[in-house]
Amino acid sequence: MGDHKPCDQVRVRVPATSANLGPGFDAFGLALTLYDDLVVTPCGSGVTVEVTGCGEGEVPLDESHLVVRSIRAGLEALGAPVPGFTLRCENRIPHGRGLGSSSAAIVGGLAAAFALAGEPVDRERLVVLANELEGHPDNVAAAALGGLTIAWTEGETGRAVRLEPAAGTAVVAYVPDNRVLTKEARGLLPSVVPHTDAAANAGKAALLVAAVTGRPELLLTATEDRLHQEYREPAMPESLALVHKLRGSGHAAIVSGAGPTVAVLGGHEGKSAGQDLFFRSTPDAPDGWTKYELEIDPVGVQVWSMEAG
Ligand SMILES: Nc1ncnc2c1ncn2[C@@H]1O[C@H](COP(=O)(O)OP(=O)(O)OP(=O)(O)O)[C@@H](O)[C@H]1O
Ligand SMILES: [Mg+2]
Structure with missing residues (x-):
């Protein structure tokens, strides 16, 4: 003291x-x-x-x-x-x-x-x-x-x-009405995973450091995961469906923490008519979900x- x-x-x-x-x-x-x-x-x-x-x-x-x-x-x-x-x-x-x-x-x-x-x-x-x-x-x-x-x-x-994240890094969070307890989501993970999946994740995790700290064009590929998100699908099928839809349209979407929130990582791309272009390029929240436009x-x-x- x-x-x-x-x-x-x-x-x-x-x-x-x-x-x-x-x-x-x-x-x-x-x-x-x-x-x-x-x-x-x-x-x-x-x-x-x-x-x-x-x-x-x-x-x-x-x-x-x-x-x-x-x-x-x-x-x-x-x-x-x-x-x-x-x-x-x-x-x-x-x-x-x-x-x-x-x-x-x-x-x-x-x-x-x-x-x-x-x-x-x-x-x-x-x-x-x-x-x-x-x-x-x-x-x-x-x-x-x-x-x-x-x-x-x-x-x-x-x-x-x-x-330090690159200046202008921003996050859109889509938050559903329902909850998933961390314990429940963790219970769905396997105790053993294929070596190829582990290797892929190690490389992507390293790449994600580069992407968040200054190479936002790499965010989509750098946020690919093979170790936990898909295994948790039964606990949050709508979240995984939203991740797939967003990634399919080029957004770096991930499951936030133990879910069920879906987050999109991106960067400000300037403003048009007073509205941030990154935020505007992301779709509206699905029914029953709330969209948060956040910074770091x-x-x-x-x-x-x-x-x-
Ligand atoms: N501000 C708070 N005040 C009191 N209790 C809280 C507070 N925030 C969380 N808790 C307790 O923690 C529980 C939520 O914890 P949980 O780890 O399941 O979710 P989370 O922390 O919101 O998400 P995650 O850990 O996946 O990021 C709540 O139900 C409540 O019991
Ligand atoms: Mg928690």
Whole structure:
């Protein structure tokens, strides 16, 4: 702990993330300009939780709330006192759709814990702690670092590097009404895959780094996957159908995270009549789906604290 004063309110903004990006299963993450906002105010003992937006009326409002658990885990890991607090969540990241809502909750809660402990956010440590709570590092890395991230584990320890996406990189996310739980989608994956598929994915994953960081014309071929998307088709047939349709018309479409959201990676191609051409070139959302036009969040979770007088 530093010699900072405790603060009397912490505000946190944490981005949605898209993981896998096609061939980079469990490794790639991209931070998106769609955010959950948290306000944490220490007071008394126990917790009071208020949620508006996504998850309202669904997530618990007690100690079992994922942000509350993450704040407490963070304070304990930092050796800081664990106060009571009120937590206000304004959520825009849809839950159970493959846009990293659970990672945002964990990274947001842990970042708040750093501020409550009077410490600057140590992003490397944030990835380690968040990976312990989430169980895999790909989404938490992007939520913690922003931009394009490549995550891995050394033993049990979550690690990540951040790369700078090319200026103008943009993402269209098609989000259906229904949810798919990460656990369910993971259960469909085979334990053994053909060597040719593994080799193809390794090459495409490497190519995807080049494509996202400066060669957008390679995005379509660089987002080809043979290791997970098709195996998950039974859990999300409409998502796979949309991926095939979009790819068939030249869009670099992938299943975002564990699905069922479908994301298209692309780049701004200038504007016409005030409308971005990349966004305009993508089709409207199918019935029952919502289309989000997003850019890349460059910095990851942000924290503001007001120090006690
Ligand atoms: N902001 C939040 N506050 C409280 N709980 C949350 C929050 N976000 C997610 N959760 C919990 O996590 C669950 C969703 O986690 P899940 O990993 O299945 O989906 P996801 O994180 O949205 O998608 P993915 O992991 O594929 O990117 C929710 O049902 C809820 O229990
Ligand atoms: Mg999740």
